[in-house]
Amino acid sequence: MLLEKYMLCDEGFHNLFDEHGETRGFQFLMRSTYYRSVRLSLIEGLTVKVDGKEYRREQIRLTTREGTFSLDEMTTMPELYWEFGEKAVVTVLEQDGLGRGNNEPYRKLDVTLNLRVSYAFKGFSASVCKLVRQEC
């Protein structure tokens, strides 16, 4: 266990809308739980499930102070960091967002982060499942 109770933030979990008010995805805030800032190219995986529904790798974007990138884009970015303690925005591009008409106040968010840490044979992995309040 390392910083895991701080990984998924209580605020910032909501649908994402386009200029016409249509849902185009959802977002939440998370911190990395590894004890160094993370070189973006070390992010091997970031999996997201909401109430058990898992999204595809291609649907995921990560926004840090360095910008917004897909997981594939980050594989070539060793010089850019997701800073230690920095709350990054995870965006999941999904036409239906968090589900039309689903107004449950709390949703089960299940997130796994895998990092390719050179000195650790299996790398670094953190997995947290938490009920997070869905903002309007």
Add this chain to the structure above:
Amino acid sequence: MKTCVSLYSLQEMFYLGKLDFEGCVAAVSASGAQGIEILPEMNCCKQYKNPTPAFVETWKGWMEKYHLEPVCLDIFPDYKLYANRFLTLREQLEMFRSNVEFGKKLGFSIIRGLRATSLYFLEQALPLLEEYDVSMGIELHSPTRLSDPYFGKLFELIERTGTRRLGLVLDLSIFTNHAPGVLVRQEVRKGARQVVADYVCEQYDKRTPQDEIERGIRQMGGTPKDFALLKAVAHSCYEEPTNLTQSIVDKIKLVHAKSYEVDENDRDTCIDCETVIPMLASKGYTGYISTEYEGQRFFHDPECGPFEVDEVEQLNRHQRMLKRLIAGTNSNR
């Protein structure tokens, strides 16, 4: 011996933004330490490659203002930067040069490396350590023991080349004489049974071999959570302090005084500093001993709730303990 603090000790406050970089430096100074150790990728990653002159000036200003000596820079061998290949030796040396140069600009004289650094790489890196006039210590940390083959070969390399640039960062986690209470309590919160926790602690103190403890737990009807507790405790080890030979002590560049918990009487509850520090002094160790408080991570399970351990208080207690132990030796004459 002089005392130092690694900013690893204040990681939670820094992570949560309760202390900024300067705030951490100030807390180290207030603890009474004379030196500081940092993890650039924790504390100042954006400056790690090509620090700006303004950043270097600010850092030097802090060292003067807070009366601290930059002691050790913790670096990591990131040879798996890309998913599809390892870095070549030349790329690794370039990265290493950049890391060492950063340390040198900030005034650090010791580089802390990891056991994952190949001995072949270290030999290739020796001229670079000479060029920058710094030393490098490879960290020896539990459950790795003093008899570990990697360190045997490292010692051979040091003797064969006659270099004074390479050595050891000795982490006192190898002298864990009681199972860390904070760790055991965390495993109990996660579902291990108290009766098993008590049994494991008792057997750890008796230095019972792990497979025997495992058999004992099985006889108690061990659950997966009970065995998870044993696995967590088995990361600790107790090396006989007498195994610290003169030849090993002579190769120590820095001592990491790992700590999981210091009680209100300024005593470490599980690491045998009371024996080891006088022993280091008796063998002529005069370098820095650096507090590396790591107990906070045992309060990071969701079951623990919002409780935050007071890292600054733990750090202050640990520094008072180190100063008491050092004062009790004759090494400062």
